[in-house]
Amino acid sequence: MQAIVMTATGGPEVLVLEEIPAPRAAAGDVVIRAEAIPVLFPETKLRAGEFPLGVEPPLVFGFQAAGVVTEVGTDVDPALIGRRVTVATMRFGSYAEFVSAPADSVTLIPDGLSSVDAAAVLMSGSVALPLLETAALTGAETVLIEAAATGIGSYLTQLAKEYGAARVIATAGGPEKAEHARKLGADEVIDHNDPEWTTRLRETLSGTTLDVIFDSIGGTTALDLLDTMTPLRGRMLSYGWLSGAPAQLTATDLITRGLTLTGCAGPDWLTRVANARTATLQRAATGTLTPLIEAVLPLDQAAHAHQLIEARSPLGKFILRP
Known part of the structure; x- marks a missing residue:
């Protein structure tokens, strides 16, 4: 699969498109086929080395994604397969065609809400x-x-x-x-x-x-x-x-x-934030919260999205689409 690999800390140029093996679902995890990946402001700080990464690069970058569940690990409800969801990765790994994440991070996307809107507002x-x-x-x-x-x-x-x-x-x-x-x-x-x-x-x-x-x-x-x-x-x-x-x-x-x-x-506090995900997506689906999107870009434009965010120019989220 294609993924954006952070090769080192530094400028946006350290985000490089590479071909790597697709993840498999470990126990307690799901794998989704990503349809929309939000580029988050804190990610630009981590990439630049302003905050500690906790692990050494190279690594597949990114924390959140929206898409369709393609595989579940043991102890995970198989009924999730085929469902549209958002996920949050344990560490990194979301800037990719397929994303592995803990099943307890899954939030179902309501009917009528696109994956792009879900990723933008989450x-x-x-x-x-x-x-x-x-x-x-x-x-x-x-x-x-x-x-x-x-x-x-x-x-x-x-x-x-x-x-x-x-x-x-x-x-x-x-x-x-x-x-x-x-x-x-x-x-x-x-x-x-x-x-x-x-x-x-x-x-x-x-x-x-x-x-x-x-x-x-x-x-x-x-x-x-x-x-x-x-x-x-x-x-x-x-x-x-x-x-x-x-x-x-x-x-x-x-x-x-x-x-x-x-x-x-x-x-x-982070537990409270995680618990608010369902209500956030429901609000977006019913129109009481409007997702704000600057642009939807191909996955290989991740570095460009980081450049634009650091220029403080966008009014909404940049969404990467594999």
Whole structure:
């Protein structure tokens, strides 16, 4: 079969199309014939060596895929064969014509939802739902969604008012993304490429405060935002660090303002994300969550997709199709 092999850590050029043997289903696993493979932002960081891989290359790259089950291992229900599903690999291996993954990662794709749409919405939508549940919005609160035009932020923006936000302020990088965030449901948008964007935020708030911040930028910006938050009930949900570092805060910073920070990470959090996959795909199938797709590319264009993601140009997912 054809697969994209990561030959080393480095630039997108380390992703190379190769012919390798197709996987077989080990005990507790399934094998699918991949129809749609999402290219995920964290994958670009792993490929570049910014995060530890945990294994040495060469390796077949990628973490998620959607397709049709062709084989099951022992202790796996054979009724899955022929079903359309999404899977998440244990480590890597999804940028390929055939993908092996644990059976407990399987999520059935609802009728009426394409494999491409399922692949596009799976990761970001499954993070957005537990974030919104954790925020416990009351119906009268103002929220800030960072990086609201793409990825997880774009699904938070779609759903925030349904989950109880009264006012949605968003950040986005540049005019095109700002306009996209407005279309997704933001009331006001601030360009976070502006070095003074936190000042613009204060001007936008005009004396009001933020009840909830969905923080995907992290770094020192998080500290700058604390004085914009509602004392005693303001809460920050930290789930990413596009700045290159998590939120740079101390307990003193939070306690003296009566604020809370929830770190949305770790094994228990990932279990919540995995448990949200079925609801995410059902929402996409019924139209209450819109999958966002930038382009569908041939499998051999994986390196090009990584280049475009690193340029921060896309508004939706790149999907690889074997």
